Amino acid sequence: MANMPVNNIRKKNVIRYNGDICLVLECNIRTPPNNASYCQMELRSLSSGRLVPVRTSIGASFETLENSVAKLELSYEADGNFVFMNTATFEETYVPRALIEDSAGFLVPGQTYDIMVVDGKPMSVSLPAAVEIKVVDAPPAVKGDTSGNVLKPVTLETGLVVNVPLFIKAGESIRVSTENKAYLGRA
Numbered sequence: 001m002a003n004m005p006v007n008n009i010r011k012k013n014v015i016r017y018n019g020d021i022c023l024v025l026e027c028n029i030r031t032p033p034n035n036a037s038y039c040q041m042e043l044r045s046l047s048s049g050r051l052v053p054v055r056t057s058i059g060a061s062f063e064t065l066e067n068s069v070a071k072l073e074l075s076y077e078a079d080g081n082f083v084f085m086n087t088a089t090f091e092e093t094y095v096p097r098a099l100i101e102d103s104a105g106f107l108v109p110g111q112t113y114d115i116m117v118v119d120g121k122p123m124s125v126s127l128p129a130a131v132e133i134k135v136v137d138a139p140p141a142v143k144g145d146t147s148g149n150v151l152k153p154v155t156l157e158t159g160l161v162v163n164v165p166l167f168i169k170a171g172e173s174i175r176v177s178t179e180n181k182a183y184l185g186r187a
Contacts, residue, residue: 003061006039014046014118015062017054021046021118029058046116046123049102067118069126074109082107084115084122095122105160106131106178127178132187133157134173141166151183 006027009015013024022043031037039060043052072084072093081094082104093115097104103125107113114126137155151163154170162176164183173187 002064004064005059005061006041006056007058009039009041009062009064012067014065014067014116014123015043016065017043017052017062020048020052021065021123022052023116023124025051046118047099065118067116067123070115070117071112072115073112074107076109077107084113087112093122095125099123100125103127103178105156105158105181106133106176108133108158129179130175130177130184132173132175133160135164135168135170138164138168138170138172 007029009024009027011024011027015022015024022045024041025044026042028040029037030040037058039056039058041054041056043054044050045052070086073087075083075085075092077083077097080097082097082100084093084095085091086093095115106127107125108131111131115122116124116126133156135154136157139152141152150166152166153161154164154168155161156176160176160181162181162183164174168174175184175187176182177184
């Protein structure tokens, strides 16, 4: 936890900005003609997930926090926590559901995920572009409803509801985009 001047801050550093822990997405030094240089940063708050644009002088410095990424396997969910396990050491890591609420619908037990750890505490989960999830509830297709691209809502094993084509049935595995919850095809 040392203060670092903005000209040394790089992408993927974790800093404390206005009391909030933020991931640096972009950090550029700008030198406009006939003006003083400044630093333009784009940060993502790890507590709220929102983007924070920051423009500061070159002389500013921020507290940097030690961070790492651990590959952990999701074991189960209990008492409002997701329990991830390191498959090499069998050490369990508890991640509060409130911390990763946006990603919860895509987390499938038995899959491996990248967990960002800041100062020894898990802060966020990095999802792949698409995940394979099993369909648990799919209403039957309506006979005669075949004009155009007709979709029906199905419930996945994680509780997520996704619109899929009429031919998908309960028990099948499908691929779902983690960016926009779109059906990508059968697994």
